[in-house]
Amino acid sequence: xxxxxxxxxxxxxxxxxxxxxxxxxxxxxxxxxxxxxxxxxxxxxxxxxxxxxxxxxxxxxxxxxxxxxxxxxxxxxxxxxxxxxxxxxxxxxxxxxxxxxxxxxxxxxxxxxxxxxxxxxxxxxxxxxxxxxxxxxxxxxxxxxxxxxxxxxxxxxxxxxxxxxxxxxxxxxxxxxxxxxxxxxxxxxxxxxxxxxxxxxxxxxxxxxxxxxxxxxxxxxxxxxxxxxxxxxxxxxxxxxxxxxxxxxxxxxxxxxxxxxxxxxxxxxxxxxxxxxxxxxxxxxxxxxxxxxxxxxxxxxxxxxxxxxxxxxxxxxxxxxxxxxxxxxxxxxxxxxxxxxxxxxxxxxxxxxxxxxxxxxxxxxxxxxxxxxxxxxxxxxxxxxxxxxxxxxxxxxxxxxxxxxxxxxxxxxxxxxxxxxxxxxxxxxxxxxxxxxxxxxxxxxxxxxxxxxxxxxxxxxxxxxxxxxxxxxxxxxxxxxxxxxxxxxxxxxxxxxxxxxxxxxxxxxxxxxxxxxxxxxxxxxxxxxxxxxxxxxxxxxxxxxxxxxxxxxxxxx
Numbered sequence: 404x405x406x407x408x409x410x411x412x413x414x415x416x417x418x419x420x421x422x423x424x425x426x427x428x429x430x431x432x433x434x435x436x437x438x439x440x441x442x443x444x445x446x447x448x449x450x451x452x453x454x455x456x457x458x459x460x461x462x463x464x465x466x467x468x469x470x471x472x473x474x475x476x477x478x479x480x481x482x483x484x485x486x487x488x489x490x491x492x493x494x495x496x497x498x499x500x501x502x503x504x505x506x507x508x509x510x511x512x513x514x515x516x517x518x519x520x521x522x523x524x525x526x527x528x529x530x531x532x533x534x535x536x537x538x539x540x541x542x543x544x545x546x547x548x549x550x551x552x553x554x555x556x557x558x559x560x561x562x563x564x565x566x567x568x569x570x571x572x573x574x575x576x577x578x579x580x581x582x583x584x585x586x587x588x589x590x591x592x593x594x595x596x597x598x599x600x601x602x603x604x605x606x607x608x609x610x611x612x613x614x615x616x617x618x619x620x621x622x623x624x625x626x627x628x629x630x631x632x633x634x635x636x637x638x639x640x641x642x643x644x645x646x647x648x649x650x651x652x653x654x655x656x657x658x659x660x661x662x663x664x665x666x667x668x669x670x671x672x673x674x675x676x677x678x679x680x681x682x683x684x685x686x687x688x689x690x691x692x693x694x695x696x697x698x699x700x701x702x703x704x705x706x707x708x709x710x711x712x713x714x715x716x717x718x719x720x721x722x723x724x725x726x727x728x729x730x731x732x733x734x735x736x737x738x739x740x741x742x743x744x745x746x747x748x749x750x751x752x753x754x755x756x757x758x759x760x761x762x763x764x765x766x767x768x769x770x771x772x773x774x775x776x777x778x779x780x781x782x783x784x785x786x787x788x789x790x791x792x793x794x795x796x797x798x799x800x801x802x803x804x805x806x807x808x809x810x811x812x813x814x815x816x817x818x819x820x821x822x823x824x825x826x827x828x829x830x831x832x833x834x835x836x837x838x839x840x841x842x843x844x845x846x847x848x849x850x851x852x853x854x855x856x857x858x859x860x861x862x863x864x865x866x867x868x869x870x871x872x873x874x875x876x877x878x879x880x881x882x883x884x885x886x887x888x889x890x891x892x893x894x895x896x897x898x899x900x901x902x903x904x905x906x907x908x909x910x911x912x913x914x915x916x917x918x919x920x921x922x923x924x925x926x927x928x929x930x931x932x933x934x935x936x937x938x939x940x941x942x943x944x945x946x947x948x949x950x951x952x953x954x955x956x957x958x959x960x
Contacts, residue, residue: 408499409453412437413520421511426461428518430489435520440549442520444491446894447915449526454516458499459508465492504529504911523550530911541588543581545919552916559909560806563835563845563862567852568869573901575927578848579606580918586621593803594766597783599811601772606925613923623764627773632782633747634739638683644781644826646730653719661696685749694727735775780815784827791834791843800842808846813854828856835862853879865907870898
């Protein structure tokens with residue numbers, strides 16, 4: 404094992420120019436071999452500039468060969484020949500002190516200082532990973548990968564993470580790979596996954612073609628048909644948003660009074676003592692009784708048989724009733740009302756969505772693919788807020804640290820200020836700013852970082868950037884990264900599928916990482932047009948079955 408950061412076998416050149424954060428190296432070699440491992444002067448590789456000033460850790464940002472002409476003396480006289488100069492440009496990352504990596508440098512390297520390649524073992528040693536004792540780090544690369552990479556779980560999950568990549572860059576596979584690695588490395592994680600396209604159950608054993616008992620035993624996949632979000636868990640703002648009621652009118656005050664009254668009666672019925680009941684308390688109330696009480700109040704008459712409410716007031720009450728009845732009878736919103744008969748309590752609900760029942764589940768996937776687009780944002784916001792309240796009132800945040808995976812985040816926490824996204828944005832942004840101290844982290848997954856709330860992305864401590872071809876998305880990543888790393892974004896368009904530039908709290912040394920291929924795979928592969936358009940539809944294809952699923956809003960078959 405190499406014990407020095409200046410191995411003579413890995414020396415490849417010396418420094419010829421130092422210009423602030425940029426260092427120019429004249430290279431004698433562009434590749435070196437040690438113990439059967441070949442190291443290249445490639446963009447993203449790690450280099451040690453070692454001299455009397457100490458060890459300065461840099462990363463390669465540019466490699467070029469410059470052809471020059473020089474005059475040499477021969478037996479026949481002077482002759483002009485071509486020669487090549489190998490030039491490697493480095494960017495400062497930090498320094499090594501007593502064998503440990505530190506950000507920033509005290510002294511810049513000097514001219515003619517020697518430069519050395521760093522192996523993956525040297526890099527892991529620099530960032531302080533001792534696999535015999537360290538339980539914070541877990542491996543995210545293949546076992547035979549020359550560039551073994553470990554991420555710090557505490558910082559990855561606790562300080563928020565952004566996984567960014569254009570469609571087709573391997574984003575879904577990377578997310579599945581990271582979660583599979585966590586499930587393989589830790590016995591009792593706690594992850595709640597918002598699955599917008601029903602892609603991920605297949606990656607955790609819920610696929611007859613590639614089953615996995617290990618992952619399936621740890622995973623609770625809640626299909627759209629079984630998904631519910633009881634309306635009585637909504638706070639007043641959320642209730643108004645879901646039922647399309649006017650937040651700024653008398654409708655708000657009317658509903659507040661009636662809902663509070665019904666919750667007080669329910670608390671008395673259930674003999675709940677020493678609790679403070681408000682309109683936001685997550686206690687059951689019957690929406691049918693709510694509608695009935697509002698109708699009664701609207702139609703109330705005085706002793707002379709005349710209406711007590713004015714025509715304008717009656718119109719306000721009628722508006723509430725019509726909207727409540729409209730949503731109540733709309734089959735697209737059946738997930739709000741399916742638990743009425745059971746009067747599901749908040750503790751029963753958490754046992755389901757967080758896997759806290761007798762048979763514990765550590766990865767809980769919520770299939771939200773059947774949610775109406777116009778209410779999806781509110782539902783994600785409501786469940787996130789419930790999880791925040793769950794952790795906020797936990798006296799010991801380390802009891803059940805929780806991470807929320809926000810797949811396709813741009814569809815419900817966008818950068819724009821459209822009112823229909825406000826509830827979700829406010830809830831998620833609060834978690835981004837305050838969740839860490841309560842043991843609640845976010846993993847934000849998106850193909851359009853430029854369209855995601857800057858407040859949320861700027862609070863992320865770790866960035867996993869896969870291939871990004873859009874210059875607007877690239878520029879947003881540059882603004883989020885430190886100045887010393889902004890140049891690394893330039894190679895994002897050339898990354899391979901499943902390869903990412905990883906930087907931030909979870910990895911001390913920013914680097915390119917080829918994540919291990921998930922097994923099983925998520926249901927996100929490209930469609931094989933060439934196959935389908937060659938052989939036609941399958942023998943068991945049924946248009947009637949498709950239409951039936953569409954009409955029933957049921958994708959289980």
